[in-house]
Amino acid sequence: MPDGLFTFFAALTLGAALLLVLSRNAVTSAMGMILALVGIAADFFLLDAYFLGVLQVLVYAGAVMVLFLFIIMLLDTDDATGSYPWKTAALGLATFFLLAAGVVWLFHWSGAVSATAAGVTPPELSANPAEFTTAAKSFGRLLYTKYLLPLEIAGFLLLVALVGVVSLSKDATEGQA
Amino acid sequence: MEHTTLSHHLLLAGLLFALGLTGVLVRRNLLVVYMCLELMLAATTLAMVAFSRFAHKMDGAVFVFFVITVAAAEVAVGLALIVALYRRRGTIQSDALDTLRD
Numbered sequence: 001m002p003d004g005l006f007t008f009f010a011a012l013t014l015g016a017a018l019l020l021v022l023s024r025n026a027v028t029s030a031m032g033m034i035l036a037l038v039g040i041a042a043d044f045f046l047l048d049a050y051f052l053g054v055l056q057v058l059v060y061a062g063a064v065m066v067l068f069l070f071i072i073m074l075l076d077t078d079d080a081t082g083s084y085p086w087k088t089a090a091l092g093l094a095t096f097f098l099l100a101a102g103v104v105w106l107f108h109w110s111g112a113v114s115a116t117a118a119g120v121t122p123p124e125l126s127a128n129p130a131e132f133t134t135a136a137k138s139f140g141r142l143l144y145t146k147y148l149l150p151l152e153i154a155g156f157l158l159l160v161a162l163v164g165v166v167s168l169s170k171d172a173t174e175g176q177a
Numbered sequence: 178m179e180h181t182t183l184s185h186h187l188l189l190a191g192l193l194f195a196l197g198l199t200g201v202l203v204r205r206n207l208l209v210v211y212m213c214l215e216l217m218l219a220a221t222t223l224a225m226v227a228f229s230r231f232a233h234k235m236d237g238a239v240f241v242f243f244v245i246t247v248a249a250a251e252v253a254v255g256l257a258l259i260v261a262l263y264r265r266r267g268t269i270q271s272d273a274l275d276t277l278r279d
Contacts (some may be wrong), residue, residue, distance in 0.1 A: 006181045010189045017193055017216060026208055033212045040219050043189065047239050053246075058218065059245055065254050068268035071256050072208055075263050084203035090237045092202045093195055099239065100191055116252070121232040122183075133231045142239045154246045161250035168257040 006046055013039030026077040030069050037061040048125060051136040186227035193220035207259055207269040211252075215244055 018038060019032030037060045044053035125134060142150050195218060200213030222241045229237025263269050 003181055006185060010185075010278065011223060014192060014196070015190065017196040020209075020212060021196055022206070027233065027238050029212060033216065036216060037219060040193070040223050043223060044226055047186065047226050049226050049241075052238055052241055054244055055242070057217075059249055060215075062237060064249055066214070067209065067252060068212060072259060075208070075260070075269060077206055077208055077269065084205075086203065089199050089202040092198055096195055096198055101213070105276065122230050128190070132230055132235055138235050139239060139242060142235055143242070146236075147239055147243075149249055150243055154243055158250050161254050165253050165257040168261050176238060 006043070008045070009039050013043070025070070026072045030065060030072060032066050034061050037065070048122075048132070048134050051139055053083070084153040105138050183227055183231045187224055190220045190224035190227065193217075193223065205271045205272055207262075210271065211259070213254065213257055215248065218244065 007176060013036050016032045016035035020029045020036060021031060021032075023029045039059065039112065041053040041056040044050075044056060123132070127133060194217050197213045197217035200216065201210050204210050204213065222244050225237045225241050225244070229235065229241075243262075259269055262274070266274065268274070
């Protein structure tokens with residue numbers, strides 16, 4: 001049995017995700033998305049990943065969703081009336097759950113993975129920076145040693161995205177006129 | 178969180194991923210489809226943090242850091258593409274954008 005906080009936030013997240021998927025109003029969908037992301041951030045907190053939880057709220061629920069709301073406001077986003085193609089969705093979901101059942105079978109019943117690998121309770125937190133800690137310092141330590149090259153690439157990727165967005169946002173007819 | 182096991186977190190992540198997948202498959206508004214894609218991405222990061230916590234290693238959490246960075250860049254480019262599409266075609270309903278089918 002999971003504890004109360006996890007149950008509460010899991011229900012909140014799933015409910016908000018349902019709102020995102022089912023609401024025909026794009027702004028309501030965006031609100032559901034924000035709520036779902038906050039719920040996921042709460043789950044990060046329950047997993048002792050405090051830094052990631054804060055990052056999730058700041059970057060995702062903050063910056064990214066504001067961008068989404070801005071674009072929704074800018075564009076005419078009336079959803080077309082008419083029913084949704086549930087048959088396609090059922091096919092896709094059946095494929096997904098079949099794959100998921102295969103993974104569960106592989107890990108729990110096939111005996112390919114030892115039972116100790118799938119931990120029942122999380123290991124005790126330690127101060128050893130090589131292991132999982134709650135400190136943001138341990139992120140920095142890995143980012144500037146083991147993952148220095150990916151960090152550089154991520155920085156470059158942000159620059160490329162910036163340039164790409166600027167060139168995409170320029171009026172396409174400007175050069176031809 | 179003494180009784181919350183790895184399976185609970187993975188179940189939540191799986192259900193969120195399935196909901197996002199449903200949204201991607203049934204919605205026609207490209208902006209909402211894109212938000213559902215982001216939800217799928219967030220669900221996978223949730224699974225990754227859970228694995229990282231239970232395996233007692235920091236690496237998974239650092240990877241989630243990178244995933245959030247890349248997702249932010251990706252959202253900016255994707256939304257710029259949607260705006261460019263709207264400017265050119267005047268709609269962002271996916272069933273109206275079927276020029277390549279004809």
